[in-house]
Amino acid sequence: MAPAGLNMESISPLTLNRLSVYLRALRQLDEEGAKRISSREMANRFHLSAAQIRKDLAQFGELGIRGVGYEVAPLRHKLEDQLGLWREHRAVIVGAGNIGSALAQFPGLNSEHFRVVGLFDIDPGRIGAQVGRMKVRPSGDLAQIVRDHKVELGILAVPAEAAQENYDAMAEAGIRAVLNFAPVYLREKPEARVKNVDLMIFVEELAHHLG
Amino acid sequence: MAPAGLNMESISPLTLNRLSVYLRALRQLDEEGAKRISSREMANRFHLSAAQIRKDLAQFGELGIRGVGYEVAPLRHKLEDQLGLWREHRAVIVGAGNIGSALAQFPGLNSEHFRVVGLFDIDPGRIGAQVGRMKVRPSGDLAQIVRDHKVELGILAVPAEAAQENYDAMAEAGIRAVLNFAPVYLREKPEARVKNVDLMIFVEELAHHLG
DNA sequence: GATTGTGAATAGATTCACAGCT
DNA sequence: AGCTGTGAATCTATTCACAATC
Numbered sequence: 001m002a003p004a005g006l007n008m009e010s011i012s013p014l015t016l017n018r019l020s021v022y023l024r025a026l027r028q029l030d031e032e033g034a035k036r037i038s039s040r041e042m043a044n045r046f047h048l049s050a051a052q053i054r055k056d057l058a059q060f061g062e063l064g065i066r067g068v069g070y071e072v073a074p075l076r077h078k079l080e081d082q083l084g085l086w087r088e089h090r091a092v093i094v095g096a097g098n099i100g101s102a103l104a105q106f107p108g109l110n111s112e113h114f115r116v117v118g119l120f121d122i123d124p125g126r127i128g129a130q131v132g133r134m135k136v137r138p139s140g141d142l143a144q145i146v147r148d149h150k151v152e153l154g155i156l157a158v159p160a161e162a163a164q165e166n167y168d169a170m171a172e173a174g175i176r177a178v179l180n181f182a183p184v185y186l187r188e189k190p191e192a193r194v195k196n197v198d199l200m201i202f203v204e205e206l207a208h209h210l211g
Numbered sequence: 212m213a214p215a216g217l218n219m220e221s222i223s224p225l226t227l228n229r230l231s232v233y234l235r236a237l238r239q240l241d242e243e244g245a246k247r248i249s250s251r252e253m254a255n256r257f258h259l260s261a262a263q264i265r266k267d268l269a270q271f272g273e274l275g276i277r278g279v280g281y282e283v284a285p286l287r288h289k290l291e292d293q294l295g296l297w298r299e300h301r302a303v304i305v306g307a308g309n310i311g312s313a314l315a316q317f318p319g320l321n322s323e324h325f326r327v328v329g330l331f332d333i334d335p336g337r338i339g340a341q342v343g344r345m346k347v348r349p350s351g352d353l354a355q356i357v358r359d360h361k362v363e364l365g366i367l368a369v370p371a372e373a374a375q376e377n378y379d380a381m382a383e384a385g386i387r388a389v390l391n392f393a394p395v396y397l398r399e400k401p402e403a404r405v406k407n408v409d410l411m412i413f414v415e416e417l418a419h420h421l422g
Numbered sequence: 423g424a425t426t427g428t429g430a431a432t433a434g435a436t437t438c439a440c441a442g443c444t
Numbered sequence: 445a446g447c448t449g450t451g452a453a454t455c456t457a458t459t460c461a462c463a464a465t466c
Contacts (some may be wrong), residue, residue, distance in 0.1 A: 014457070016419055020412040024394055038425060046396050050425095051459055058427055066426040067466040084418035098316045102309035108394075108411045113418070152421050153414070177417040183235055183319075185257050195417050200319045201231040202408050203364070206388040207295035207324070208227055209404055210363050225435070249447060262437055269449055277443040277448045 011082070015056050019079050021046070022053065026076040038069035085113040091153040092145060092175070094166050096121035096129065096136040099181055100157030105132040114153070118145040122162075139169070146173040153177050154192070160184040167192070222293070226267050230290050232257070233264065237287040249280035296324040302364040303356060303386070305377050307332035307340070307347040310392055311368030316343040320366075328360040329353070333373075350377070357384040364388050365403075371395040378403070 011019075025046045029037055039057075043050040057063050057070070060078060064070045080086060091109060093100045096119050103109060104119045119131055122139045129136045137145070145151065154170040156163055156178055163182035170178055171192035180186055180196045188194050222230075236257045240248055254261040268274050268281070271289060275281045291297060302320060304311045307330050314320060315330045330342055331350045340347045348356070356362065365381040367374055367389055374393035381389055382403035391397055391407045399405050 011419070012456080013416070016416055017412050019419075020409070020415045023415075024409075024411075040425080049458080051461095052457090054426060055428080055458080062427075064426050065466065066464070067424050069425065082419065083415045084421050085415070089418055089421060098313035102313035103410075105309045106410065108414065114414065153417060177421055179413055179417060193417065193420055195413055197410070197413050198231070198235075199314075199317065199408070200235075201228050202390055202406055203319065203325065204231045204234075204294045204296070205224070205227055206364060206390060206404065206406050207300055208222070208230075208293065210295050210300060210388055223434080251447080260436075262439095263435090265448060266436080266450080273449075275448050278446050279444065280447065 009059070011059065015059070016083075018048075018052070018056055019083060021048070022056070023076065023079045023083065026072055026079065029072050030076055034072050036069045036071055039064075041069070080113075088112070089114050089153050090117050090149045090151040091115065091155060092118040092120065092142065092151050092170075093155040093157060094120045094139060094142065094170065095157035095159075095162075095181075096123075096126045096131060097157060100155070101131045103155055103157060104134055109155075117149040117151060118142070139166070142169060143173040146170075146175060151175060153179070156180045156182055158182055167194070220270070222270065226270070227294075229259075229263070229267055230294060232259070233267070234287065234290045234294065237283055237290065240283050241287055245283050247280045247282055250275075252280070291324075299323070300325050300364050301328050301360045301362040302326065302366060303329040303331065303353065303362050303381075304366040304368060305331045305350060305353065305381065306368035306370075306373075306392075307334075307337045307342060308368060311366070312342045314366055314368060315345055325364070328362060329356040350380070353380060354384040357381075357386060362386060364390070367391045367393055369393055378405070 025042060039050040039053040042048060042053060060082060063075055063078060091114055093104050093116060100119065104116050108114065109116050116134070119134050119136050120139045120142055121127060121136050126136050127138050152175065154175040154177070156166055158166050160182045163180065163184050164186055167178055167180070167186050171189045175192055177193045178195070180194055183198050183200065186194050236253060250261040250264040253259060253264060271293060274286055274289060302325055304315050304327060311330065315327055319325065320327050327345070330345050330347050331353055332338060332347050333350045337347050338349050363386065365386040365388070367377055369377050371393045374391065374395050375397055378389055378391070378397050382400045386403055388404045389406070391405055394409050394411065397405050
């Protein structure tokens with residue numbers, strides 16, 4: 001009997017990130033029409049560890065069938081649930097520069113699970129510009145859009161020096177989670193969790209190996 | 212006596228990524244005119260762990276002064292050296308869609324340490340388009356540009372289904388390291404190291420916490 | 423016979439706490 | 445007096461290896 005909802009332990013961040021990887025693999029398998037997959041097959045195919053797949057998945061109950069493997073579609077949906085993808089999340093992007101504009105049109109953020117409902121900037125030269133299917137709005141309209149569309153997710157794509165004030169404004173408007181692309185440490189408020197994404201960390205990791 | 216160059220141990224990936232974080236902090240301190248900083252001050256200011264800063268830095272010799280702290284400018288340069296930033300690295304970007312075009316104009320990739328020397332696409336509708344200071348070139352010109360500019364770093368910003376063939380072409384052309392933004396597992400060649408960046412992992416991590 | 427789920431073993435990372443310098 | 449560098453202790457993550465199950 002799988003103790004479905006009563007898991008006290010929170011998922012470790014490393015495991016959580018792997019769930020996203022497994023989910024991507026399962027979606028591909030599902031599209032290919034695969035009905036079942038063993039941890040070994042999945043590990044070989046997507047360059048993962050079979051033991052780790054099993055340990056990670058076992059946290060959510062007995063999801064597999066001994067002697068057989070995992071059923072692709074049900075496992076996919078289980079992982080989507082764990083990742084909060086059982087409902088649509090609305091997002092706004094603040095900063096309509098290159099990165100912000102690219103993210104506004106990013107397929108993953110305009111999918112079944114996420115929807116970008118606003119792209120904001122403070123620069124009058126950008127306000128009103130068409131970016132994909134959206135028009136850039138003045139940052140002053142943020143709070144109203146967040147309220148009207150029940151936005152939970154904010155994406156910060158402003159210069160470093162403007163990041164803290166825009167984060168504060170997002171938190172104030174009721175946003176619950178922020179993905180920060182500005183290369184700066186944000187003083188975090190309890191109501192709005194921050195996840196930093198620093199692209200230079202990836203580039204510098206490669207540069208180190210180049211020597 | 213610090214055994215400067217004879218470090219046999221390779222740096223762990225977690226430590227390596229923190230070096231980028233420390234470097235960013237040190238640059239800011241340097242610009243502010245700070246001459247010295249203690250691990251404690253740095254930890255408080257940038258929300259890090261003092262013991263971890265010391266452990267990480269101690270790998271590269273006795274960089275600090277007991278009773279005093281670290282000298283900002285020399286430490287900054289030591290970390291830049293460790294991260295391979297003592298010389299300029301040339302990069303090309305393949306895929307001139309939203310993400311590729313944004314990265315072509317990303318300040319970190321057009322800095323003292325990195326330079327984007329080419330932006331490529333296969334779509335005739337994009338070839339010739341002006342993106343920042345660059346014109347989009349046909350992917351067929353990749354090998355020549357890589358050779359002429361001694362390019363070491365490739366950035367893959369093509370759709371998932373085109374990623375493997377473009378990675379192979381990069382490796383073939385002589386590129387040594389690839390930052391892959393396509394959400395797909397690449398069969399890696401020994402001559403061209405891959406670092407995957409999947410933006411959906413970050414978004415889904417936040418979505419999980421939103422529940 | 424095959425594969426999961428899992429306790430035990432191993433490996434790796436972080437934090438503690440203090441000796442050693444300045 | 446204050447801060448680094450570091451061994452020891454702790455905590456976390458991964459891998460192994462096999463009993464349980466289909």
